[in-house]
Amino acid sequence: MFDTMTLTKIVGAFCGALLVFLLGGWVAETLYHTGGDHGEDHQQAYAIETGIEEVDESAPExxxxxxxxxxxxxxGERVFSKCKACHKLDGSNGTGPHLDGVVGRAVDSVDGFNYSGALEEVAQVWDHEHLFGFLANPKQYAPGTKMSFSGLPKDTDRANLIAYLETFSG
Structure with missing residues (x-):
C-alpha cells in the first residue's frame, strides 16, 4: 500500500503546502506592513477629525x-449655548451645578451638588484665571473631574463666556 512513490508524493505535498503558506505570509507582510517595528516612518492611512485642536505647548502665555x-x-451669551445642556443660570442645578454667581465663588461650593473633589486640587475660588484655564480643557486642567465637556479652544470664546457669566454674579 505504501510504496516509495506514495511516500514521496505525501512528503512533497506537505513541503509544497508549507512553501505556499510561508510565501503567502511573506507577501501579505510586504503588502500590508506599516513599518512600525522595522524603524521606518509610520503614518496613519487616514486621520479622523474630532473638531478638537491640538494644543501647542510652546504657545505663548x-x-x-x-x-x-x-x-x-x-x-459670551452665544458661547453659553454650549453649556446650557448641563448648566443653568437660575440658581437650580442640572447635570452640572448652576453657574449664576460662579465668577468669584468658592470652588465646589454649590449646596446640593455632588462634586468629584478634583477641582479643589487646582483652585480655591473661580477667578478669571482659573475659569479661563478650566474652560480650555476641563479634564486636563482638573484631572478626575466629572465634567465631560471637551473645552473651548479659542481664547476669545472663553473670555466672552466669563464676561457673560459675570453678568449673573447676583
Whole structure:
C-alpha cells in the first residue's frame, strides 16, 4: 500500500503546502506592513477629525486680564449655548451645578451638588484665571473631574463666556 512513490508524493505535498503558506505570509507582510517595528516612518492611512485642536505647548502665555478687558458679554451669551445642556443660570442645578454667581465663588461650593473633589486640587475660588484655564480643557486642567465637556479652544470664546457669566454674579 505504501510504496516509495506514495511516500514521496505525501512528503512533497506537505513541503509544497508549507512553501505556499510561508510565501503567502511573506507577501501579505510586504503588502500590508506599516513599518512600525522595522524603524521606518509610520503614518496613519487616514486621520479622523474630532473638531478638537491640538494644543501647542510652546504657545505663548495668554494675558487673561487683557482678554477680559476686551471681552464681549453678548458674544459670551452665544458661547453659553454650549453649556446650557448641563448648566443653568437660575440658581437650580442640572447635570452640572448652576453657574449664576460662579465668577468669584468658592470652588465646589454649590449646596446640593455632588462634586468629584478634583477641582479643589487646582483652585480655591473661580477667578478669571482659573475659569479661563478650566474652560480650555476641563479634564486636563482638573484631572478626575466629572465634567465631560471637551473645552473651548479659542481664547476669545472663553473670555466672552466669563464676561457673560459675570453678568449673573447676583
Amino acid at each position: 495668554v494675558d487673561v486680564a487683557e482678554l477680559m478687558a476686551s471681552a464681549d458679554a453678548a458674544a
